[in-house]
Amino acid sequence: MQIAITGSTGLIGKALVRALRDEGLTVIRLVRRPAAAEDEIRWDPFGGVDSGALEGVDAVVHLAGAGIGDHRWTETYKREVRDSRVEGTRTLARALARLSRRPAVFVSGSAVGFYGDTGDDAVDESAPGGTGFLAELCRDWEAAAQPAVDAGIRVVHPRTGLVLSRRGGLFGKMLPLFRLGLGGRLGSGRQWMSWITLDDQVAALRFLIHDGLQGPVNLTAPEPVTNAAFTAAIGRALRRPTPFIVPAPALRLALGEVADEGALISQRALPGRLTKAGFTFRHPDIDTAMAALLS
Numbered sequence: 549m550q551i552a553i554t555g556s557t558g559l560i561g562k563a564l565v566r567a568l569r570d571e572g573l574t575v576i577r578l579v580r581r582p583a584a585a586e587d588e589i590r591w592d593p594f595g596g597v598d599s600g601a602l603e604g605v606d607a608v609v610h611l612a613g614a615g616i617g618d619h620r621w622t623e624t625y626k627r628e629v630r631d632s633r634v635e636g637t638r639t640l641a642r643a644l645a646r647l648s649r650r651p652a653v654f655v656s657g658s659a660v661g662f663y664g665d666t667g668d669d670a671v672d673e674s675a676p677g678g679t680g681f682l683a684e685l686c687r688d689w690e691a692a693a694q695p696a697v698d699a700g701i702r703v704v705h706p707r708t709g710l711v712l713s714r715r716g717g718l719f720g721k722m723l724p725l726f727r728l729g730l731g732g733r734l735g736s737g738r739q740w741m742s743w744i745t746l747d748d749q750v751a752a753l754r755f756l757i758h759d760g761l762q763g764p765v766n767l768t769a770p771e772p773v774t775n776a777a778f779t780a781a782i783g784r785a786l787r788r789p790t791p792f793i794v795p796a797p798a799l800r801l802a803l804g805e806v807a808d809e810g811a812l813i814s815q816r817a818l819p820g821r822l823t824k825a826g827f828t829f830r831h832p833d834i835d836t837a838m839a840a841l842l843s
Contacts, residue, residue, distance in 0.1 A: 551576070555612035560708075568587075589641075591640070604649060607652060610654065610656045621805040637692035652754075660766060661680075662677050667814050669816060673764045694698075705765065707766045710742065735795065756828050765821045769833070771833045799811050
């Protein structure tokens with residue numbers, strides 16, 4: 549089985565490539581620079597990809613896109629984030645639709661940002677889209693895969709939550725502060741966080757490749773927690789105090805628009821379709837996750 553992956557240099561992409569190769573599968577990495585290895589194919593999210601190079605690929609996993617929390621959201625950077633995801637997905641979906649032997653599945657990334665602010669309400673994949681930049685981005689991001697759907701390819705949209713790993717991402721950046729006893733809740737701490745460990749994220753992506761699911765699938769642990777509970781769980785695992793509070797105005801001053809749609813937004817997304825399909829989480833609750841991450 550041959551699987552092509554974009555975003556293979558990111559936190560999730562690297563781990564997925566390792567896992568698939570350990571499974572004995574052939575992985576082809578789509579890269580934006582000139583191909584420098586036998587397992588690489590060059591592609592341009594805005595210009596196209598050599599469809600012939602993808603002939604015979606059995607599955608495609610699309611994870612590429614500009615980092616959502618990497619910069620302040622100027623209008624220029626929001627356009628970069630949007631274009632990298634929407635146009636990149638459309639480019640790839642059109643290339644797959646042109647193949648004479650199309651892949652069986654196109655796993656095209658999305659995020660729980662689709663739901664906007666859900667407050668205290670728990671939502672699954674049947675919930676409507678929310679409002680805000682990320683919600684609109686996710687709607688257009690998923691819609692951009694339509695050429696692949698029209699071509700008869702099984703298309704899955706993993707709506708990913710906060711991915712927890714010591715090796716990177718937001719959690720990896722937070723850990724040094726918590727280890728020093730300088731961690732604390734954000735704003736009121738009452739906002740819900742939909743999270744998943746990197747191990748479960750990779751396992752779920754592999755499940756989506758092989759299983760028959762299509763459409764949106766929440767990739768989040770079955771027990772979301774409030775920011776206050778999340779903060780306390782890190783403190784317990786590290787045996788460190790978490791006395792500090794970062795006030796919402798300070799977050800908005802430091803992060804701009806990212807604060808309201810990232811750090812302070814309440815999203816309580818449940819993995820309804822993944823659980824119903826029989827997927828088993830290794831780390832279903834936050835204490836199990838922290839024990840695995842920080843032991």
